[in-house]
Amino acid sequence: MSALTRVFSITTAAGGLASVVITILVTDGLEIVDVSSTQSLFIGNRSESIWQLFSLGIASIMTIVVEVKVKEGVVEDQKVIMKQDYNMQGLFVADSVAEVIIDEVWSEWIVTKEPTCETPGEKIRNSNKGNSETVELPALNHKWSNWNVISERTIENPGIEERICSNDDKHKETRQIKLPGDADDNNKVDVQDLLAIIEFIISGTEPASLYNADENDDNYVNIFDLMSICENLIKSQTSDDMIISYVC
Structure with a gap:
């Protein structure tokens, strides 16, 4: 549904000027419904409409008949075909429409490309003025x-x-x-792995993931992880028992 604003210049017999602003709605490209008159008027599905309203700045009631041709929500042609003053002598002269504003009405958004975990999607909407707008939908991750x-x-x-x-x-x-603490990825944990982990804990120069030593899954490799790995190694009774016990 689009809104039309019509501005009429009215000249009185005394030479005074007034501006009459008429706002209507256009539905389905044909039906014209009055939304600004002082009375409820039946318009119907036709290209002719009648308003009965108070003109601004003039103490009178007047009737204006405007012929409007509408196609697909756009006004193609319009003209004032009749005017009448009931309360004042002289004749009102209604000029042609000085300005017509058709509000841009947008459709609902339509998703044309669904986003995925790795690629963005897309949605689009169209207006009654033939414009379109496209918005990127972020990837879902x-x-x-x-x-x-x-x-x-x-x-x-x-x-x-x-x-x-x-x-x-x-x-x-x-x-x-992998084995917790298998720093050299040789499918076993020995004193060389422990020394590498100790070096990392002291210096912090290598990422923790390299050593696969985050025993308690807190995203850090520290002395608590090292103690847990040492305990497991001592229990395993490997050939490096004496050295491992010394290091631990």
Whole structure:
């Protein structure tokens, strides 16, 4: 639905000027409904409309008949075809419409491209003036589940764990289940791994993920993780028992 604002210049017999502003609504490109008159008037689905209203600055009631041709919500042609003063001598002269403003009315947004986890989407809307507007919909980004073990770790082989995106279950990530503290990725934890972890804790020069040593899953590698790894190693009774016990 679009709104039309009409501004009429009215000349009185005494030479005075007044401005009559008429606002109407256009529905379905045809029906014209009065929203500013002082009375409720039946207009109907036609190209002719009648308003009975008080003219601003003139103590009189007048009737103005305006012929309006509307096509697809746009006024193609209009003209004043009749005017009449009931209360004053002389004749009102109604000029042609000085200004017509058609408000731009936008449709609802239509999604033309759904966003995914990795790519943005798109939505579009159109107006009664033939304009269109396109807005990018941000990518959803992955919403990962917790890691789930799908293959248990053995002495010979590292295990496998997996996580799945809740936005799209076709998006999956897998990773090996490494021994906590296996800094050199040789599938065992020995004194060399412990020394590397100690160096990291002291200097903070390497990312914690390199050492796979975040034993308590708090996103930090610190002395508490190291103590836990040492405890596990001592219990395992490896050939490096004496050295490991000394380091720990």
